[in-house]
Amino acid sequence: xxxxxxxxxxxxxxxxxxxxxxxxxxxxxxxxxxxxxxxxxxxxxxxxxxxxxxxxxxxxxxxxxxxxxxxxxxxxxxxxxxxxxxxxxxxxxxxxxxxxxxxxxxxxxxxxxxxxxxxxxxxxxxxxxxxxxxxxxxxxxxxxxxxxxxxxxxxxxxxxxxxxxxxxxxxxxxxxxxxxxxxxxxxxxxxxxxxxxxxxxxxxxxxxxxxxxxxxxxxxxxxxxxxxxxxxxxxxxxxxxxxxxxxxxxxxxxxxxxxxxxxxxxxxxxxxxxxxxxxxxxxxxxxxxxxxx
Amino acid sequence: xxxxxxxxxxxxxxxxxxxxxxxxxxxxxxxxxxxxxxxxxxxxxxxxxxxxxxxxxxxxxxxxxxxxxxxxxxxxxxxxxxxxxxxxxxxxxxxxxxxxxxxxxxxxxxxxxxxxxxxxxxxxxxxxxxxxxxxxxxxxxxxxxxxxxxxxxxxxxxxxxxxxxxxxxxxxxxxxxxxxxxxxxxxxxxxxxxxxxxxxxxxxxxxxxxxxxxxxxxxxxxxxxxxxxxxxxxxxxxxxxxxxxxxxxxxxxxxxxxxxxxxxxxxxxxxxxxxxxxxxxxxxxxxxxxx
Numbered sequence: 356x357x358x359x360x361x362x363x364x365x366x367x368x369x370x371x372x373x374x375x376x377x378x379x380x381x382x383x384x385x386x387x388x389x390x391x392x393x394x395x396x397x398x399x400x401x402x403x404x405x406x407x408x409x410x411x412x413x414x415x416x417x418x419x420x421x422x423x424x425x426x427x428x429x430x431x432x433x434x435x436x437x438x439x440x441x442x443x444x445x446x447x448x449x450x451x452x453x454x455x456x457x458x459x460x461x462x463x464x465x466x467x468x469x470x471x472x473x474x475x476x477x478x479x480x481x482x483x484x485x486x487x488x489x490x491x492x493x494x495x496x497x498x499x500x501x502x503x504x505x506x507x508x509x510x511x512x513x514x515x516x517x518x519x520x521x522x523x524x525x526x527x528x529x530x531x532x533x534x535x536x537x538x539x540x541x542x543x544x545x546x547x548x549x550x551x552x553x554x555x556x557x558x559x560x561x562x563x564x565x566x567x568x569x570x571x572x573x574x575x576x577x578x579x580x581x582x583x584x585x586x587x588x589x590x591x592x593x594x595x596x597x598x599x600x601x602x603x604x605x606x607x608x609x610x611x612x613x614x615x616x617x618x619x620x621x622x623x624x625x626x627x628x629x630x631x632x633x634x635x636x637x638x639x640x641x642x643x644x645x646x647x648x
Numbered sequence: 649x650x651x652x653x654x655x656x657x658x659x660x661x662x663x664x665x666x667x668x669x670x671x672x673x674x675x676x677x678x679x680x681x682x683x684x685x686x687x688x689x690x691x692x693x694x695x696x697x698x699x700x701x702x703x704x705x706x707x708x709x710x711x712x713x714x715x716x717x718x719x720x721x722x723x724x725x726x727x728x729x730x731x732x733x734x735x736x737x738x739x740x741x742x743x744x745x746x747x748x749x750x751x752x753x754x755x756x757x758x759x760x761x762x763x764x765x766x767x768x769x770x771x772x773x774x775x776x777x778x779x780x781x782x783x784x785x786x787x788x789x790x791x792x793x794x795x796x797x798x799x800x801x802x803x804x805x806x807x808x809x810x811x812x813x814x815x816x817x818x819x820x821x822x823x824x825x826x827x828x829x830x831x832x833x834x835x836x837x838x839x840x841x842x843x844x845x846x847x848x849x850x851x852x853x854x855x856x857x858x859x860x861x862x863x864x865x866x867x868x869x870x871x872x873x874x875x876x877x878x879x880x881x882x883x884x885x886x887x888x889x890x891x892x893x894x895x896x897x898x899x900x901x902x903x904x905x906x907x908x909x910x911x912x913x914x915x916x917x918x919x920x921x922x923x924x925x926x927x928x929x930x931x932x933x934x935x936x937x938x939x
Contacts, residue, residue: 388739439911448685449910451739452867455687456906459860463899576856580747587743618758625747632732632744 360613361606362491366566368605369504374559374578375585375597376507377552383592384528384548386447390454391432392556392582393575394461399425399557400564400574401465404474414479414565422558429553430546432457441545458575465572474570500562507555508598515594524548528592584624588631590638599639662885664845667780668838669885673865673877674787675834678827679741680871681795681803683810686828688729688745689835689862691752692722694854696836697843698762701771704844711774711844715783718840719833726832727825734824741828749855756851767850768843775844783841784878787834791874803827835862857899864902867909870916879917 374396381389403421406412412420436457440450485492515521526534527544535541563578564570585604589596604624612620631638672693679686700718703709709717729748733740757765794800805813806820814820843849861884869880884905888898909916 388743436907436911445910445914446683447739448683448742449914451685451742452863453907453910455860455863456867456903456910458903459857459899460903460907463897463903467897467900577750580750583743583746587740618754621754622751625751628747629729629732629744632736632740636732636736636740 358490359492360609362493362497364606364609365602366493366497366500366605367609368602369500370559370563370566370601371581371585371605372598372601373500373504373507373562374556374582375589375601376511376594377555378582379586379589379592379594379597380511380548380555381552382586383594384524385433385437385545387437387450387454389433389437389552390451390458390579391429391436391461392552393579394432394458394465395425395429395553395556396560396563396575396578397462397465397570397572398428399560400570401469401474401572402557403561403564404476404570407476414476418558418561418565421561422554425557425560426550426554429549429556432461432553433545433549438542462572462576469572471572475568476565476570494566496562496565500566503558503562504598507558508594511551511594520547580628581624584628584631587628588635588639590640593638593640596639661846663777664775664780664842666882666885667784668842669862669865669881670784670878671787671834671838671841672862673869673881674791674874675831675838676862676866677791677871677874677877678831678834680866681807682824682827683807684734684824684828685739685742685863686726686730686745686831687742687856687859687863688726688748689831690854690856690858691745691749692726692832692835693839693842693858693862694749694752694756694849694851695722695725696839697849697854698756698768698839699836700840701768701843701849702762704772704774705768705770711779714774715837715840719837722832722836722839723829726828730828731825734821734828746856749859753851753855762851765851767848769848771843771847771849773845773847775841780841780845783837787837788874788878795874860906861902864906866916867906868917870913872915876916883917 374392378389378392381387381392399421401421402424403417406417406420407414410417436453437450440453483494485494486498513521515524523534523539524544524547526537526539527541531541559578560575564574581604585600586597588604589598589600604627607627608620608623611623672689675692676686676689696718699721700714703714703717704711730741730744733744756762756767762768795803802813802818802823805816805818806823810820839854865881865884866877867880868884869876869878871877884902887901
């Protein structure tokens with residue numbers, strides 16, 4: 356029983372971590388808290404669902420397609436809403452507010468277009484078969500989720516740490532003007548980072564949508580609070596912090612639901628967020644402060 | 649006759665709603681003028697509404713004391729939630745308060761003493777035209793006086809450049825704490841007034857959508873002076889009545905307004921600057937002035 360709970364916590368925490376990875380990457384490079392993130396999450400799930408139902412794609416291909424659609428939406432939204440603010444060097448708060456308006460706009464548009472009802476993926480062996488691994492039972496999708504996070508983290512670290520492209524991204528994060536003078540195409544890089552982070556959000560949306568087999572326009576909103584909690588606890592812009600905080604939060608939430616009460620579960624991310632702001636405002640590993648100074 | 653009565657009832661709600669929404673818009677102005685964004689204004693409003701309603705239902709306190717308590721409790725809560733984020737950058741307050749409404753909603757629904765999912769009803773209708781508009785006038789006058797005084801100058805300095813303001817000897821953290829408390833108190837006051845004329849409050853009224861609506865009042869009007877948010881609240885409260893056929897798309901319109909104003913009208917509708925006591929204002933004249 357406890358092992359099963361532990362596995363559930365690992366699955367949930369992995370989704371939080373996956374969602375928060377792109378979120379914190381956006382902040383680290385683009386210096387924007389992008390509330391549209393929750394919309395990318397839902398959009399990825401909707402696009403994957405459409406790919407399965409309309410185009411008849413397999414679940415895996417549809418999932419990748421959904422994440423890619425979310426990625427493109429990310430590039431489009433960033434271009435439409437944030438480029439202008441970046442050019443006029445508007446204060447940090449303006450970009451937060453503009454994405455707030457954007458997410459309200461997109462979510463309510465999605466609701467008027469698709470309705471508020473819950474949609475479901477068709478049943479496939481990938482979602483329905485239950486594998487027994489010793490005392491723990493898991494669906495193939497849950498195993499994919501648990502595997503996807505280390506893969507995404509490894510890919511991100513390899514990209515950022517070991518390639519010329521990654522060096523350019525880090526340079527832009529550090530000081531965009533200087534990077535531009537060194538011949539880095541800042542606009543293209545920002546678009547690429549938008550794509551990657553929205554792709555991660557969309558991918559997380561697909562995985563959550565398939566795992567709980569429920570897709571709805573406002574699914575991103577509940578996720579946003581957790582995403583916030585994860586990136587603040589981990590330290591804004593800190594990828595390793597987001598990973599640790601995501602897993603930790605998933606663990607606390609599952610254990611609260613399992614052993615205390617399921618109503619209390621929803622308060623866990625918020626309580627952790629406030630505690631983190633009081634006790635460790637610079638993040639778990641204390642990197643956010645060093646960056647800010 | 650019936651339709652006339654209906655019309656008057658609807659009209660009365662609109663008039664009262666304009667007043668309370670204007671106070672809510674001013675509560676947003678109180679923090680935004682320091683470049684701090686609170687997304688908990690709806691939650692603070694809800695706390696004020698519940699505190700006020702419970703006191704009116706279960707005690708015989710005079711209305712003025714009820715309102716005072718409904719302002720004080722959210723202010724204390726705001727300092728608990730937002731206190732640590734004030735030492736950090738402006739976006740941290742937004743992050744700290746974004747989930748508050750949802751958490752409180754779950755708490756209301758699961759607490760039988762607070763009416764659970766049904767909310768509280770039968771709240772005595774103690775707030776009338778005089779109370780709402782008298783308080784609005786007092787709040788507006790207070791904020792205008794503050795904006796025209798040394799306090800207003802300090803706030804503008806903090807908004808333009810926090811480090812420079814600190815270097816000038818302004819206690820930035822004290823200003824942020826004080827204004828956050830004022831902001832939550834105003835939101836709580838508006839919530840209590842709202843509860844005492846609509847006679848019913850429910851747990852679902854103080855969520856994220858309400859918080860964003862309150863923000864859109866202040867953004868549309870602009871925060872250069874306290875009149876901007878009031879104008880924004882009036883326009884956006886009256887607009888849905890005018891554009892009734894749009895009502896399914898109201899939130900879409902709200903979102904569009906926020907995006908459009910931030911991108912194309914960054915100072916809002918009423919973007920003029922406050923005239924200060926002492927006559928001179930504006931950066932050019934300020935620069936030549938010897939202090």
